[in-house]
Amino acid sequence: MKTHLNVKAPSNILSGLFEEKKWISSKFLYDEQGSQLFEQITDLPEYYQTRTEARILLENLSTWKSVFHEPSALIELGSGSSKKTKILLDHVKNIESYIPIDISEEFLADTVTQLQTSYPEIHIQGVSADYTQPFTLPDLKGKKKVIFFPGSTIGNFEPGEAERFLGNIRSLLEPGDELILGVDRKKDETVIEAAYDDAAGVTAAFNKNLITRINREHEASIDVESFSHVALYNSSAGRIEMHLESVRDQVLSVGGHTIEVKKQERIHTENSYKYDPEDIIQLGRSSGFLLQRVVSDEREYFSVCLMEV
Ligand code: AVJ
Numbered sequence: 001m002k003t004h005l006n007v008k009a010p011s012n013i014l015s016g017l018f019e020e021k022k023w024i025s026s027k028f029l030y031d032e033q034g035s036q037l038f039e040q041i042t043d044l045p046e047y048y049q050t051r052t053e054a055r056i057l058l059e060n061l062s063t064w065k066s067v068f069h070e071p072s073a074l075i076e077l078g079s080g081s082s083k084k085t086k087i088l089l090d091h092v093k094n095i096e097s098y099i100p101i102d103i104s105e106e107f108l109a110d111t112v113t114q115l116q117t118s119y120p121e122i123h124i125q126g127v128s129a130d131y132t133q134p135f136t137l138p139d140l141k142g143k144k145k146v147i148f149f150p151g152s153t154i155g156n157f158e159p160g161e162a163e164r165f166l167g168n169i170r171s172l173l174e175p176g177d178e179l180i181l182g183v184d185r186k187k188d189e190t191v192i193e194a195a196y197d198d199a200a201g202v203t204a205a206f207n208k209n210l211i212t213r214i215n216r217e218h219e220a221s222i223d224v225e226s227f228s229h230v231a232l233y234n235s236s237a238g239r240i241e242m243h244l245e246s247v248r249d250q251v252l253s254v255g256g257h258t259i260e261v262k263k264q265e266r267i268h269t270e271n272s273y274k275y276d277p278e279d280i281i282q283l284g285r286s287s288g289f290l291l292q293r294v295v296s297d298e299r300e301y302f303s304v305c306l307m308e309v
Pocket of ligand 1: 041049151196203270272
């Protein structure tokens with residue numbers, strides 16, 4: 001079984017810098033340093049998402065128990081350290097196989113080794129793949145398949161991409177299988193903007209790390225401090241945007257090219273879309289899923305959605 005998705009993702013970190021409206025794909029945020037910074041972001045007081053989702057998972061155990069009421073395989077997209085997954089593995093029976101899928105092979109190997117020690121009775125089979133590209137699942141005959149896509153990672157897809165992506169995920173599943181999807185909700189923009197512009201400056205460092213990465217990978221020497229971090233909620237599009245804003249007129253010299261950047265000109269570096277339940281119903285409809293259940297925190301900042309084929 002294969003999934004396929006063409007995302008608006010240039011092969012090169014520089015290519016969007018030659019366009020009229022400069023941009024860098026958010027996938028380039030996650031080099032080693034960037035992945036570490038993102039881990040730090042998840043602990044920030046302003047970044048409510050990770051904590052809230054973990055709490056929702058813990059406070060709705062009966063929901064997950066009924067999802068896994070028969071022998072099942074849990075397939076996680078972008079598993080990372082599998083922190084949230086442990087909540088499911090610790091409290092739910094019938095998870096016979098766990099298939100973490102992650103792009104970072106080393107990270108995945110470590111996670112699998114550690115988890116296998118903690119959960120000797122679960123068959124753990126890591127798949128090292130970019131899950132936005134075609135990938136193959138191991139044979140899971142006779143088991144209910146439950147796809148777990150937490151963290152509001154879906155928010156980084158453009159709406160049309162999210163639809164196509166979930167449509168492809170849908171094609172891996174059969175009637176009776178399910179999808180557990182974590183989404184960050186639309187809310188007061190000051191709350192969202194603070195989560196992407198924290199007081200300690202970790203998100204700013206995460207964004208500016210793109211400049212550091214360009215310097216390292218393309219033998220450039222752009223002044224990291226010549227850009228400032230900008231995070232703004234675009235309410236009509238329902239997304240938070242990150243940009244790098246030039247503090248002065250400058251000419252970047254990278255990869256044998258020169259790029260003119262005006263003072264206050266912005267390089268768009270990330271979109272993170274927010275989804276309310278009605279948006280999820282819509283997304284489900286257009287990708288072949290039926291929204292079955294939405295569980296949220298009391299502030300309705302975040303939702304975990306249960307979708308069936
Ligand atoms: C990993 C895409 C879920 O959008 O909240 C965090 C990335 N960017 N702070 C998010 C991110 C800035 C994060 N996701």
